[in-house]
Amino acid sequence: MEIASKYNPALVEDKWYSYWLKNKLFHSEPDSREPYCIVIPPPNVTGVLHMGHMLNNTIQDVMMRRARMAGKNACWVPGTDHASIATEAKVVAKLKEDGIRKSDLTRDQFLLHAWEWKHKHGGIILDQLKKLGASCDWERTCFTMDDGLYDSVIKVFIDLYEKGLIYRGVRMVNWDPKALTAVSDEEVVYREVNSKLYYVRYLIAGTSDEWVTIATTRPETILGDTAICVHPEDEKYRHLKGKKIMVPLINRPIPVIFDEYVDREFGTGALKVTPAHDINDYKLGIKHQLEVIDTFNANGTMSEAARLFVGEDRFTVRKKIAVELEKQGHIVKIENYTNKVGYSERTEEVIEPRISIQWFLKMNELAKPALDLVENDTIRFHPAKYKNMYRHWMENVTDWCISRQLWWGHRIPAWYLPDGTFVVARSREEAFEQVKLKIKNQTSEVKIEDLKQDEDVLDTWFSSWLWPISVFDGIRNPDNPDIRYYYPTNELITAPEIIFFWVARMIMAGWEYRKEIPFRNVYFTGIVRDKLGRKMSKSLGNSPEPLDLIARNGADAIRVGMLLCSPAGNDLLYDDGLIEQGRNFCNKIWNAMRLVRGWQVSEEIDQPAENKIAIAWFASVFNSSLQTIQNQFSDYRLSEALMTTYKLIWDDYCSWFLEMIKPAYQQPIDRRSYEAATGFLDQLIRLLHPFMPFITEEIFHILKEREEGESILLTPQPEAKPFNQGIIDQFIFASEVIIAIRNVRKERNISFKEPIALFIKKNHGEEADTTFDGIIGKLCNLKSISYIDVKSPGCISFIVRSTEFFIPVGDQINAEEDILKIEEELLYTRGFLSKVMLKLNNESFIKNAPVAVVEAERKKQQDAISRIAVLEERITSQKG
RNA sequence: GGGAGCAUAGCUCAGUCGGUUCAGAGCACCUGCCUUACAAGCAGGGGGUCACAGGUUCGAAUCCUGUUGCUCCCA
Numbered sequence: 001m002e003i004a005s006k007y008n009p010a011l012v013e014d015k016w017y018s019y020w021l022k023n024k025l026f027h028s029e030p031d032s033r034e035p036y037c038i039v040i041p042p043p044n045v046t047g048v049l050h051m052g053h054m055l056n057n058t059i060q061d062v063m064m065r066r067a068r069m070a071g072k073n074a075c076w077v078p079g080t081d082h083a084s085i086a087t088e089a090k091v092v093a094k095l096k097e098d099g100i101r102k103s104d105l106t107r108d109q110f111l112l113h114a115w116e117w118k119h120k121h122g123g124i125i126l127d128q129l130k131k132l133g134a135s136c137d138w139e140r141t142c143f144t145m146d147d148g149l150y151d152s153v154i155k156v157f158i159d160l161y162e163k164g165l166i167y168r169g170v171r172m173v174n175w176d177p178k179a180l181t182a183v184s185d186e187e188v189v190y191r192e193v194n195s196k197l198y199y200v201r202y203l204i205a206g207t208s209d210e211w212v213t214i215a216t217t218r219p220e221t222i223l224g225d226t227a228i229c230v231h232p233e234d235e236k237y238r239h240l241k242g243k244k245i246m247v248p249l250i251n252r253p254i255p256v257i258f259d260e261y262v263d264r265e266f267g268t269g270a271l272k273v274t275p276a277h278d279i280n281d282y283k284l285g286i287k288h289q290l291e292v293i294d295t296f297n298a299n300g301t302m303s304e305a306a307r308l309f310v311g312e313d314r315f316t317v318r319k320k321i322a323v324e325l326e327k328q329g330h331i332v333k334i335e336n337y338t339n340k341v342g343y344s345e346r347t348e349e350v351i352e353p354r355i356s357i358q359w360f361l362k363m364n365e366l367a368k369p370a371l372d373l374v375e376n377d378t379i380r381f382h383p384a385k386y387k388n389m390y391r392h393w394m395e396n397v398t399d400w401c402i403s404r405q406l407w408w409g410h411r412i413p414a415w416y417l418p419d420g421t422f423v424v425a426r427s428r429e430e431a432f433e434q435v436k437l438k439i440k441n442q443t444s445e446v447k448i449e450d451l452k453q454d455e456d457v458l459d460t461w462f463s464s465w466l467w468p469i470s471v472f473d474g475i476r477n478p479d480n481p482d483i484r485y486y487y488p489t490n491e492l493i494t495a496p497e498i499i500f501f502w503v504a505r506m507i508m509a510g511w512e513y514r515k516e517i518p519f520r521n522v523y524f525t526g527i528v529r530d531k532l533g534r535k536m537s538k539s540l541g542n543s544p545e546p547l548d549l550i551a552r553n554g555a556d557a558i559r560v561g562m563l564l565c566s567p568a569g570n571d572l573l574y575d576d577g578l579i580e581q582g583r584n585f586c587n588k589i590w591n592a593m594r595l596v597r598g599w600q601v602s603e604e605i606d607q608p609a610e611n612k613i614a615i616a617w618f619a620s621v622f623n624s625s626l627q628t629i630q631n632q633f634s635d636y637r638l639s640e641a642l643m644t645t646y647k648l649i650w651d652d653y654c655s656w657f658l659e660m661i662k663p664a665y666q667q668p669i670d671r672r673s674y675e676a677a678t679g680f681l682d683q684l685i686r687l688l689h690p691f692m693p694f695i696t697e698e699i700f701h702i703l704k705e706r707e708e709g710e711s712i713l714l715t716p717q718p719e720a721k722p723f724n725q726g727i728i729d730q731f732i733f734a735s736e737v738i739i740a741i742r743n744v745r746k747e748r749n750i751s752f753k754e755p756i757a758l759f760i761k762k763n764h765g766e767e768a769d770t771t772f773d774g775i776i777g778k779l780c781n782l783k784s785i786s787y788i789d790v791k792s793p794g795c796i797s798f799i800v801r802s803t804e805f806f807i808p809v810g811d812q813i814n815a816e817e818d819i820l821k822i823e824e825e826l827l828y829t830r831g832f833l834s835k836v837m838l839k840l841n842n843e844s845f846i847k848n849a850p851v852a853v854v855e856a857e858r859k860k861q862q863d864a865i866s867r868i869a870v871l872e873e874r875i876t877s878q879k880g
Numbered sequence: 881g882g883g884a885g886c887a888u889a890g891c892u893c894a895g896u897c898g899g900u901u902c903a904g905a906g907c908a909c910c911u912g913c914c915u916u917a918c919a920a921g922c923a924g925g926g927g928g929u930c931a932c933a934g935g936u937u938c939g940a941a942u943c944c945u946g947u948u949g950c951u952c953c954c955a
Contacts, residue, residue: 588917746911848937
């Protein structure tokens with residue numbers, strides 16, 4: 001059958017993916033082999049594949065496939081994350097399109113819609129991963145809200161509550177007035193905005209015209225002021241001691257407090273204090289026992305407590321109150337000002353600091369062992385520089401606000417009695433049992449239906465942090481065979497931006513619940529950016545559609561393109577050229593296969609001597625590269641491992657080896673050379689399989705008839721064998737000769753088809769190494785190679801290292817040009833020598849440098865001297 | 881404001897113990913080739929004051945100090 005000269009991934013990829021699935025080649029069950037396990041960082045259930053996922057999952061797949069071929073029992077657990085805020089926002093938006101408001105639905109009705117939406121749209125991303133070639137064990141697919149995983153989260157909540165690590169407290173939280181929920185510090189993004197700094201004067205109580213001027217960017221919070229604060233050493237405010245200040249517009253008297261917190265240089269040096277609406281003011285408020293007046297409603301409008309503008313939005317009020325203050329003579333001036341404002345990562349709404357009752361998890365005790373495990377390299381970070389970041393965060397960790405005012409998620413298992421107290425339990429019934437114990441001595445009667453469950457759900461990360469355990473049901477059944485076999489997992493491949501959200505917390509949970517690390521290594525990938533270095537995002541429209549890319553170029557090409565330029569922890573600047581390189585590489589391998597497969601084998605002919613050399617040489621190069629590749633893998637230098645493989649195939653196998661043994665046109669090849677060539681190809685595609693799963697499987701099946709269910713992904717990786725460095729070095733020299741001859745042909749316009757003769761001048765006292773002569777002859781189309789003792793006239797000559805070569809070219813010699821070139825080279829070599837001599841004549845160098853270094857310099861000196869001698873001799877002979 | 885990191889060829893990056901594997905790779909570029917596996921290819925080639933300024937050393941891309949510029953994290 002004729003094979004197309006261009007590799008067509010479309011004909012291949014789906015075929016092999018179905019084959020792998022049909023034969024359950026990705027499925028893993030515990031057995032006696034060594035386990036190798038990765039749990040996928042679960043993408044949002046509503047997500048669609050983007051370039052970041054492509055990179056991340058390609059890396060995971062490379063590691064999985066390599067481990068599988070190394071004979072390990074490899075298990076890659078896929079799954080999705082319910083992503084409370086993001087998913088709820090999407091469902092709300094969808095309902096809104098249908099004319100339904102969330103506020104018109106009960107919790108249960110809403111959840112029904114949400115699940116329906118999840119079943120319809122959720123998990124698309126997992127199907128997309130299949131296009132990429134991901135070798136996940138799909139029978140183990142998990143979702144963070146599956147029954148078992150849900151129960152695990154609740155169980156952990158109750159456990160931590162009972163250990164006293166979870167508490168309920170009044171705290172200032174980051175409030176999202178649009179989503180009507182608290183969001184964690186990590187979900188707030190700060191951006192610089194142009195705003196105004198209002199200088200407002202407050203009347204000092206008991207005076208008619210004495211004022212204090214403060215500067216604020218948020219005049220709408222004035223109505224919630226409960227103090228004015230100045231620096232205790234600030235002379236200009238000393239007279240305010242014991243005075244009251246009147247809040248403008250509402251004339252409420254407030255005290256003056258003195259605190260070193262105030263920056264005397266900023267604004268006027270006097271600060272208004274609004275404990276309900278600013279985190280620093282809140283802290284001042286606690287310290288000075290100030291009243292807290294919350295002037296905002298949950299949705300960001302003014303509350304009754306504000307007394308003015310009630311029900312109007314905070315940003316409208318900012319403008320209106322400025323006008324009103326102006327009218328009443330309180331505005332001193334207004335300046336333009338740039339400050340940083342927090343936005344909700346999910347809804348883009350301006351975050352409002354707000355006092356509310358939330359659930360918290362104490363972090364100090366959990367953080368300590370988690371910090372040690374990374375510090376002492378029990379868990380290794382790649383690259384290690386992220387250890388610094390991790391340490392800094394872990395040493396400054398604050399309690400984790402784990403409640404969210406949402407419906408989609410794990411509902412907090414707290415049950416409230418009519419009197420406002422609560423118990424924590426898995427179910428209403430269990431809660432009621434606790435209640436009965438609690439109120440047994442009281443007269444009041446509480447019925448089971450009086451219990452009200454907390455309305456809030458848990459932060460999404462409160463389920464994610466259990467992921468490596470809960471996918472194996474290790475929380476509920478800590479001794480089941482899966483968790484005992486697969487945990488701890490081997491690698492975590494993720495982005496550095498979630499080192500605190502997720503990585504740190506998984507380490508904490510792992511230690512708390514299994515006294516064991518969750519993974520041994522963490523490999524941090526970079527962010528995929530566009531050519532201009534911008535982060536890829538939907539709003540910029542600069543992200544290519546991954547599935548289109550796969551459809552156009554094939555998954556293998558994309559995997560290669562992305563991997564080639566993504567060293568661990570470095571951002572990847574995406575460029576179509578990368579994929580082109582991947583695609584071209586596919587084609588190269590494809591054609592190598594076509595060539596080898598097309599050869600006619602003859603049992604009659606003997607193996608030519610040069611083929612024997614070629615095979616010995618390539619076997620050595622192969623094993624040498626293999627060793628390099630293995631080291632690169634152990635160092636997590638994936639892109640370098642791929643590049644080494646790429647060069648081994650393209651340069652060494654295709655450009656050199658195949659050319660060395662290639663029979664003349666339409667001539668057959670001997671059996672042994674043929675077996676060697678196909679044998680090497682077989683080894684190479686195995687080596688390449690983790691990077692390029694599809695084309696290698698296709699070639700694997702073309703090279704040989706295979707049994708049903710047989711697959712390259714179950715074959716062993718090639719094993720590094722000892723190799724002969726000597727033959728590798730010999731060939732490096734030979735290749736320099738070949739390149740020099742090719743240059744002569746090019747410069748003199750001698751066609752490759754015209755055979756030429758080569759004379760080699762034997763070096764005095766040296767035995768000539770003729771190992772590669774046959775190969776040089778073949779690759780350069782030489783009609784003869786002769787060794788001579790004296791230089792040959794009427795020839796072009798060139799020097800490789802310190803050996804002189806001659807090629808007779810008849811009348812084509814241009815003596816003057818040659819002399820010029822030789823002189824140039826002579827000049828360079830003399831310069832080189834003088835630099836070497838500078839070192840060797842330096843006594844301190846001889847005295848202090850290691851012997852090996854001095855020896856190396858001496859060798860350089862010798863080489864340069866003999867080279868200069870040859871060059872000088874050539875000039876005289878040319879002139880003569 | 882606090883912390884971390886980076887700066888090497890046009891681009892993306894290697895460069896481990898300071899020294900011949902020290903100035904490298906891939907891509908891009910230039911030149912010549914449709915040579916019977918591959919033009920998605922072959923052969924050959926050019927290109928860097930290692931951000932800047934000092935210092936340590938026999939010797940610095942590499943170690944130290946400062947300067948400039950950029951990135952990220954936290955507040």
